[in-house]
Amino acid sequence: MKKSSCWQLLWIVALCLWLIPSLTFAASMRKVTSFQSQVVTEGRQRFLRIEIGMNGPINDYEVKGDGILNPNRLTIDVDQAEKGDVRTEILLDRQFAKTLRFQDTGKKLRIMVGMQVPAADRNYRVYTLEKDRRAGKPHRLIIELYGEGGRRGHVAGLKGRTIVIDPGHGGSDTGAVGVGGLREKDVTLEVSKKVRDILENSGVTVVMTREDDRDVYGPTATDAQELQARVNYGSYTPNVDVFLSIHCNAYTSASSNGTETYYYPKTWLDGLLAQNLQAGMIQHGDRRDRGVHEARFYVCRHSTMPAALVELAFITNYVEGNLLADEDFQDEMAQGIAEGLANYFAASGT
Ligand SMILES: [Zn+2]
Numbered sequence: 001m002k003k004s005s006c007w008q009l010l011w012i013v014a015l016c017l018w019l020i021p022s023l024t025f026a027a028s029m030r031k032v033t034s035f036q037s038q039v040v041t042e043g044r045q046r047f048l049r050i051e052i053g054m055n056g057p058i059n060d061y062e063v064k065g066d067g068i069l070n071p072n073r074l075t076i077d078v079d080q081a082e083k084g085d086v087r088t089e090i091l092l093d094r095q096f097a098k099t100l101r102f103q104d105t106g107k108k109l110r111i112m113v114g115m116q117v118p119a120a121d122r123n124y125r126v127y128t129l130e131k132d133r134r135a136g137k138p139h140r141l142i143i144e145l146y147g148e149g150g151r152r153g154h155v156a157g158l159k160g161r162t163i164v165i166d167p168g169h170g171g172s173d174t175g176a177v178g179v180g181g182l183r184e185k186d187v188t189l190e191v192s193k194k195v196r197d198i199l200e201n202s203g204v205t206v207v208m209t210r211e212d213d214r215d216v217y218g219p220t221a222t223d224a225q226e227l228q229a230r231v232n233y234g235s236y237t238p239n240v241d242v243f244l245s246i247h248c249n250a251y252t253s254a255s256s257n258g259t260e261t262y263y264y265p266k267t268w269l270d271g272l273l274a275q276n277l278q279a280g281m282i283q284h285g286d287r288r289d290r291g292v293h294e295a296r297f298y299v300c301r302h303s304t305m306p307a308a309l310v311e312l313a314f315i316t317n318y319v320e321g322n323l324l325a326d327e328d329f330q331d332e333m334a335q336g337i338a339e340g341l342a343n344y345f346a347a348s349g350t
Pocket residue numbers: 168169175176184247248
């Protein structure tokens with residue numbers, strides 16, 4: 001090959017190397033195609049939902065509060081995206097946020113939201129939704145703003161923890177049966193799931209000993225086998241911070257009522273955990289405070305980490321049986337337990 005044609009070939013190769021990535025890059029740039037914002041009420045939660053439609057899947061984005069200089073600003077950088085034809089600045093509802101601004105920074109689309117309160121984990125949520133052909137919705141970036149009260153079902157101070165939740169009884173073991181045939185195993189599962197959801201929303205890794213109506217070991221197990229099977233979830237999961245068993249109380253006298261918490265004092269942390277759980281439940285459930293008690297309950301004694309067993313209320317009491325079946329009360333108790341856990345971590349210094 002002649003020297004000149006060799007150079008020509010090199011040039012062509014170089015040109016291709018330069019062109020191919022920039023062409024594919026241009027093709028993969030997302031554009032904003034729609035914008036929508038509205039105040040939404042879900043249950044007892046009111047919030048502003050912002051939907052930013054894009055003409056392709058949203059690959060990656062980064063969310064940050066702007067810290068000291070601009071505490072009320074929430075910034076979201078979307079990779080490989082640009083503003084498209086939407087307006088640069090959009091006025092929002094003013095209750096949750098003032099404005100939203102778009103800024104192209106080359107490879108990224110920067111979205112800046114001027115919130116009415118300092119941007120903190122508890123008062124915003126950002127996530128993506130895939131294209132939904134049936135609903136006629138494009139790929140979307142969703143920003144939810146919750147205002148001063150924060151997001152229900154989010155508790156600060158729990159991020160990074162690992163917690164085992166043990167819904168008492170299940171399967172062949174009904175637990176106590178109360179008012180109107182209400183079964184303890186059903187209530188403990190419902191409340192446990194609500195606690196799980198709050199904890200997961202708050203950045204906790206949750207392990208459930210059961211997630212449906214079943215025996216954990218098996219229907220023919222002895223009590224010790226069944227309870228050890230629950231304890232094992234704590235032993236075999238790395239770095240578990242707390243083992244929490246959820247039960248309902250029962251008594252032969254229908255007048256017995258109130259909330260209480262049990263622990264086995266294998267370390268000083270067990271009692272501290274019980275006290276904080278009890279305080280959280282009393283604050284939110286507003287039942288009579290029966291206090292915390294030491295007991296030799298299997299799951300508390302054999303767990304290798306701080307453990308507690310909560311008795312939400314009396315399933316055999318008319319008023320409390322009805323409360324235990326009521327979703328609002330279940331929500332409150334779950335919130336109280338989650339806050340109790342956060343307060344325990346703060347107090348324990350662990
Ligand atoms: Zn029980």
